[in-house]
Every structure is written in structure tokens, then in C-alpha cells.
Amino acid sequence: MALIHVNFYAETLGxxxxxxxxxxxxxNGIGQDGKFTLTDKDIPVLYLLHGGSDDHTMWQRRTSIERYAVSKGLAVIMPSTDMGCYTDMKYGYDFYTFYGKELPELVKEFFPCLSDRREKTFIAGQSMGGYGAFKLGLTYPERFSYVAALSAMIRPQHLFEGETIPEFAETIFGSPEEIEGSVNDLYADTENLLMNTSEFPNFMMICGTEDFLYLDNLDYFNKYQKALNMQGIWEPGEHEWGFWDRNIQKVLEWLPLDTNGEGK
Structure with missing residues (x-):
């Protein structure tokens, strides 16, 4: 595998x-098999999104994602959104538009060997990144065929609870009332998908039973599991990287890949 750091200009964000x-x-590397030839132009791609307070380096710093991906012949795109919640911010940057439209086009421009076909394009993330993965998967079903959330922030409205409201919550979302029914509301996004789309992505939710987000994840899963034919994994674990390192392997096993990196 090659690990490449890319600095680039995002027009959407300016x-x-x-x-x-x-x-x-x-x-071949030591203990690794080469999967592709120089003529390959259709390598499957996973967009892997980070959580709050993290950045684009965190998945390879806290997990063995590179080692896991090599056996699948899978490319992994790990971008940075800062604390933007993969959202077109009320006061700030249009991260949601960037991720849904501009970033996939830039990836294909920079790396022509990577697939842009829906059946070979996947998205996943943890915590805030799980929220972003589901929001993008629900609202861009023509782009992503498999969508996975680990310990996802399901209801950003909770950011406004408690004695102190984080300043970034108001900067991003404005208020809880502005979230309800908008593209930032995963429940509203799901209802829109069910009403307007006949071909759904495949969805998976994973959360630890000791995670402070567990009940939110379970509520969403119970409401939409049947309609979306959604997979769910609930096991002992907290909101931490040991849990996500173990379970990103289950996500990769779930993706439609064989050992040669080809879609099944």
C-alpha cells in the first residue's frame, strides 16, 4: 500500500x-500482497471520516486501517473537516456541499485509478464522522452504495443540552430548531430517502453498549432497520479507538470486496 498526504485547494470552501x-x-511488501496492475482504473474506494476534535490523520494513527485495507485491495480516502460536522455551517464553511460534490471529483482528478462508480464507492466514519457518513449516504444515494456509522452522533440537537452550549454548535447549526427537519436531521433525511428514492445504499450501524451515544443509535436503528434493511452490531464497548479499531474490520468484511479488491 501507498500512504499519500495531499494538500489541495477546495473551491467550495475557498x-x-x-x-x-x-x-x-x-x-508485494513484507506480509502484504500487491493487488493491482498498472492498467487498473477501477479500484474500490472507502471515504473514511474522522470524529470531533480529530483530523485526517487520526484513523491511521489510532487504528491499523492501512494493514486492514491491503488485504482487500481497497483505497481509503481520509479527509479533514475540523469541527465542521460535515455540514454547511450557519456561520462558516459549506463542508456538506464540499464532501458531497467537490471532494469525489477531486479524488478522481488526482487519482484516476480509483473508481467513481456507485457500486465501488463506500463511506464510513466514527462519532461525528458516523453522522457525516450517514448524512452523505442518505442524501447522495446515487454516489455511495455502502454506508457505515460507528458510534455515530445521531442527534446533533444534543450539543445544545446542558448548562454550557459549545460555541461551535451555534456556529455550525444555529439552534436546535433549525436542525429539525433540515438536511442536518438524520431522521428527516431518512424520511426523504424513503419517499423519493427506490434504490437505497446498504447501511450498517455499530455502537458499544456502554457508549454515551448508544441509546440514540439504538433508537434510530429500531425505527428504520426494517425499511432500510440495515445491519446492526451492538456489543460491549465505549466511545474509544480500541472499539473502532476492532469494528472497522467488520465494516471492511461487510463491503462487497473479494481478496483481489474486486467488487463481488
């Missing part, structure tokens, strides 16, 4: 951004 990219290579 500023430079960074992403780390894992790409399969044709040569």
Missing part, C-alpha cells in the same frame, strides 16, 4: 485542505 489517502500498489 481554502486549502488536507487528506491522507491509502492506495493499493502492484508490488
Amino acid at each position: 481554502m486549502s485542505r488536507s487528506m491522507d489517502v491509502i492506495i493499493p500498489q502492484i508490488k
Whole structure:
């Protein structure tokens, strides 16, 4: 595998951004098999989103995602959104538009060997990144065929609870009332998908039973599991990287890949 750090200009955001990219290579490394030839132009892609307070480096710093991806022949795109919640902010940047439209186009421009076909394009994330993965998967079903959330922030309205409201919550969302029924409301996004789309992505939710977000995840799963034919994994665990390192492996096993990195 090759690990590439990319600095680039994002027109939607009007500023430079960074992403780390894992790409399969044709040569064998120690304990690793090369999966592709120089003529391959359709390598499957996973967009892997980070959580709050993290950045584009965190998945490879806290897990063995590169080692897990090599056996699948899978490219992994790990971009940075800062604390933007993958949202077109009320006062700030249009991160949601960037991720849904501009970023996939830039990835294809920079890496022509990577697939842009729906059946080979997947998205996943943890915590805030799980929220982003579901929001993008629900609202761009024509782009992503498999969508996974680990310990997802299901209801950003909870950011406004408690004695002290984080300043970033108001900057991003405005108020809880502005979230309800908007594109930032996963329940509203799901209802829109069910009413307006006949071909759904495949969805998976994973959360630890000791995670402070467990009940929110379970509520969403119970409401939409049947309609979305959604997979769910609930097991002992908290909101931490050991849990996510174990369970991102289950996500990769769930994706439609064989050992040669080809879609099943």
C-alpha cells in the first residue's frame, strides 16, 4: 500500500485542505500482497471520516486501517473537516456541499485509478464522522452504495443540552430548531430517502453498549432497520479507538470486496 498526504485547494470552501489517502500498489511488501496492475482504473474506494476534535490523520494513527485495507485491495480516502460536522455551517464553511460534490471529483482528478462508480464507492466514519457518513449516504444515494456509522452522533440537537452550549454548535447549526427537519436531521433525511428514492445504499450501524451515544443509535436503528434493511452490531464497548479499531474490520468484511479488491 501507498500512504499519500495531499494538500489541495477546495473551491467550495475557498481554502486549502488536507487528506491522507491509502492506495493499493502492484508490488508485494513484507506480509502484504500487491493487488493491482498498472492498467487498473477501477479500484474500490472507502471515504473514511474522522470524529470531533480529530483530523485526517487520526484513523491511521489510532487504528491499523492501512494493514486492514491491503488485504482487500481497497483505497481509503481520509479527509479533514475540523469541527465542521460535515455540514454547511450557519456561520462558516459549506463542508456538506464540499464532501458531497467537490471532494469525489477531486479524488478522481488526482487519482484516476480509483473508481467513481456507485457500486465501488463506500463511506464510513466514527462519532461525528458516523453522522457525516450517514448524512452523505442518505442524501447522495446515487454516489455511495455502502454506508457505515460507528458510534455515530445521531442527534446533533444534543450539543445544545446542558448548562454550557459549545460555541461551535451555534456556529455550525444555529439552534436546535433549525436542525429539525433540515438536511442536518438524520431522521428527516431518512424520511426523504424513503419517499423519493427506490434504490437505497446498504447501511450498517455499530455502537458499544456502554457508549454515551448508544441509546440514540439504538433508537434510530429500531425505527428504520426494517425499511432500510440495515445491519446492526451492538456489543460491549465505549466511545474509544480500541472499539473502532476492532469494528472497522467488520465494516471492511461487510463491503462487497473479494481478496483481489474486486467488487463481488
